[in-house]
Amino acid sequence: MSIHQPHQNTIGTALDLVGSLINHSCDPNAFIFFEQSQLRVRSLRPITAGEEIAQTYVDSRLGVMMRQKILKSDYFFTCECEYRTDFSFTWLSKEKFLGGSRCQEELRDCQAWASKENISVHVFADTENEILQCLNRVIKDRNTSGTRKALEQIEADFSLLTTRVFPKQDWPDTLWPMNDVKLLLAKLYKDNENHQQAVIYALKGCLGFTRRSGPEWDDTLFELLQFIALLVIPERKGISAKPSSFPGDQQLWDFFHGLLHQLLLQSEKTFGLDTAYTKAIITWHANAERSAGRPLPGETGFSKRFDKAQSVILSWAEIDMSRKIVLTG
Ligand SMILES: [Zn+2]
Numbered sequence: 001m002s003i004h005q006p007h008q009n010t011i012g013t014a015l016d017l018v019g020s021l022i023n024h025s026c027d028p029n030a031f032i033f034f035e036q037s038q039l040r041v042r043s044l045r046p047i048t049a050g051e052e053i054a055q056t057y058v059d060s061r062l063g064v065m066m067r068q069k070i071l072k073s074d075y076f077f078t079c080e081c082e083y084r085t086d087f088s089f090t091w092l093s094k095e096k097f098l099g100g101s102r103c104q105e106e107l108r109d110c111q112a113w114a115s116k117e118n119i120s121v122h123v124f125a126d127t128e129n130e131i132l133q134c135l136n137r138v139i140k141d142r143n144t145s146g147t148r149k150a151l152e153q154i155e156a157d158f159s160l161l162t163t164r165v166f167p168k169q170d171w172p173d174t175l176w177p178m179n180d181v182k183l184l185l186a187k188l189y190k191d192n193e194n195h196q197q198a199v200i201y202a203l204k205g206c207l208g209f210t211r212r213s214g215p216e217w218d219d220t221l222f223e224l225l226q227f228i229a230l231l232v233i234p235e236r237k238g239i240s241a242k243p244s245s246f247p248g249d250q251q252l253w254d255f256f257h258g259l260l261h262q263l264l265l266q267s268e269k270t271f272g273l274d275t276a277y278t279k280a281i282i283t284w285h286a287n288a289e290r291s292a293g294r295p296l297p298g299e300t301g302f303s304k305r306f307d308k309a310q311s312v313i314l315s316w317a318e319i320d321m322s323r324k325i326v327l328t329g
Contacts, residue, residue: 026060174210221263
């Protein structure tokens with residue numbers, strides 16, 4: 001299994017006999033992470049007595065067809081989430097059962113998009129694959145000091161691929177891998193010091209994630225905060241001509257503080273209070289709150305201010321409010 005600490009890339013692999021007893025599910029009820037040299041297993045939702053504990057072997061943010069491909073090539077099994085006709089489910093109505101499996105639901109979604117666009121689902125899967133390869137190439141170029149392609153060229157390369165599946169409309173941000181593409185573009189615009197465009201892409205990418213729980217969502221909130229921080233720093237580098245729809249200072253701060261508070265709650269719940277990562281978030285949150293005006297996040301009246309700020313920011317970034325972040329505390 002891969003060794004990674006909260007919000008860290010994989011730093012190695014380990015062989016752990018107990019850890020390896022935990023099977024795969026695309027809709028897991030637990031996850032594994034490392035705290036120093038300790039392997040920890042935490043639940044992602046209440047687990048009933050006798051229920052199998054399952055983790056995901058692949059990044060659960062990937063699309064269903066890519067997850068299946070990787071499970072087959074790297075772990076040598078066919079993902080059976082789709083076919084799981086466990087007898088304990090037989091008492092459920094058919095609709096409820098069909099809604100119960102993540103893979104089944106997502107495969108149906110892919111098939112529906114493919115038939116709507118009049119292509120085969122294989123073309124869809126191949127295109128996803130090519131977009132992923134293109135993503136990896138750009139990431140590699142970014143990490144090495146070789147000659148880089150111009151940003152316009154990178155955007156053109158992606159759109160050439162996406163039009164194969166969606167000739168008449170944009171590939172939805174909520175449909176993998178577009179959220180990853182948008183996040184990568186955000187980083188590239190940040191490199192070019194175009195912070196306004198970077199934040200717009202970061203918002204589109206992060207809010208494109210529909211599964212908002214567990215370590216992946218924690219990562220996403222963390223990532224988004226790094227971008228919003230670009231707009232609240234005093235000198236506002238990279239923001240030259242502000243359009244009239246550009247959010248005000250107070251709105252940006254309200255959004256920032258609300259997101260940070262949400263990240264704190266998410267990290268405490270996901271990783272526990274005693275991890276180095278959560279402790280770092282607690283410190284960040286405490287320092288940031290010193291400069292915040294009342295009501296503070298979590299106090300009466302804050303969520304209203306957050307919602308107002310978020311609606312201005314989303315409308316500036318041309319993102320539908322249905323994708324907004326809901327504060328849980
Ligand atoms: Zn699956």
